[in-house]
Amino acid sequence: MDQTQDLFFMNVALEEAKLGASEGGIPIGSVLVIDGKIVGRGHNQRVQQGDPILHGEMDCFKNAGRLSAKDYAKATIYSTLSPCDMCSGAILLYKIPRVVMAENETFKGAEDYMRSRGLEVINLDLNEAKQLMREFISKNPQLWNEDIAE
Amino acid sequence: MDQTQDLFFMNVALEEAKLGASEGGIPIGSVLVIDGKIVGRGHNQRVQQGDPILHGEMDCFKNAGRLSAKDYAKATIYSTLSPCDMCSGAILLYKIPRVVMAENETFKGAEDYMRSRGLEVINLDLNEAKQLMREFISKNPQLWNEDIAE
Numbered sequence: 001m002d003q004t005q006d007l008f009f010m011n012v013a014l015e016e017a018k019l020g021a022s023e024g025g026i027p028i029g030s031v032l033v034i035d036g037k038i039v040g041r042g043h044n045q046r047v048q049q050g051d052p053i054l055h056g057e058m059d060c061f062k063n064a065g066r067l068s069a070k071d072y073a074k075a076t077i078y079s080t081l082s083p084c085d086m087c088s089g090a091i092l093l094y095k096i097p098r099v100v101m102a103e104n105e106t107f108k109g110a111e112d113y114m115r116s117r118g119l120e121v122i123n124l125d126l127n128e129a130k131q132l133m134r135e136f137i138s139k140n141p142q143l144w145n146e147d148i149a150e
Numbered sequence: 151m152d153q154t155q156d157l158f159f160m161n162v163a164l165e166e167a168k169l170g171a172s173e174g175g176i177p178i179g180s181v182l183v184i185d186g187k188i189v190g191r192g193h194n195q196r197v198q199q200g201d202p203i204l205h206g207e208m209d210c211f212k213n214a215g216r217l218s219a220k221d222y223a224k225a226t227i228y229s230t231l232s233p234c235d236m237c238s239g240a241i242l243l244y245k246i247p248r249v250v251m252a253e254n255e256t257f258k259g260a261e262d263y264m265r266s267r268g269l270e271v272i273n274l275d276l277n278e279a280k281q282l283m284r285e286f287i288s289k290n291p292q293l294w295n296e297d298i299a300e
Contacts, residue, residue: 052212052215052244053211053212062203067202089240090235092236145219149244149245
């Protein structure tokens with residue numbers, strides 16, 4: 001997949017993140033793509049649903065519904081932030097071969113571990129995503145700490 | 151915590167697993183315990199809710215709701231089966247220091263990785279849990295494969 005396509009799908013993940021922000025939630029979004037088509041999208045639901053497991057990537061997997069191992073094996077997951085241990089674990093369980101993040105300055109998840117397990121992990125290093133998180137964290141430091149158990 | 155207590159709480163996790171079986175679901179249950187009290191319990195919801203992220207442990211975390219890092223730091227999570235990459239990742243995210251499983255013969259998850267990250271991981275090796283999974287898998291091999299993306 002070329003970078004134009006990656007930027008296109010990341011833009012959808014950023015839309016999800018902004019939707020989360022507009023709901024008063026933690027602005028992290030995610031998109032699951034198979035064969036060039038979006039099969040799931042979601043955003044962090046800690047505030048909106050009071051749910052500690054619905055990080056952006058998890059909400060995306062949930063919304064994509066039950067898929068076969070064959071489907072997951074062709075997928076790319078996009079996230080506006082470096083996937084944490086939980087989300088990386090879900091990516092590993094479902095053997096998603098390719099992970100694209102918008103940034104890892106705000107938080108660096110289990111990138112090295114995913115790479116050690118053979119996954120392709122790409123960082124697009126987008127200022128827009130960093131800015132979204134910077135604004136959110138400056139206003140909601142406790143909420144952010146809760147989301148990463150700090 | 152002594153083994154009598156571990157067996158007591160694991161019995162609750164096994165009740166959750168059996169509840170899942172009675173609903174036609176995958177019979178894996180989990181309990182989250184803090185300061186000797188159950189703060190969350192749950193079971194695999196793939197069939198019941200069509201949800202690919204609600205493994206037993208994840209359903210348990212979800213039902214426990216939003217907790218502080220301070221709470222998670224005192225917790226033990228019980229699972230009737232060795233936690234997979236996703237569930238181990240959630241355990242690592244929330245820095246749960248102690249993991250007790252009923253068995254790992256049916257499936258061995260990320261036990262070694264959790265230990266390498268400093269967690270105490272205990273296997274009670276209970277025949278009742280193995281029997282539950284044996285019966286389920288013999289009748290529903292495809293469903294089980296879907297749950298672990300095989």
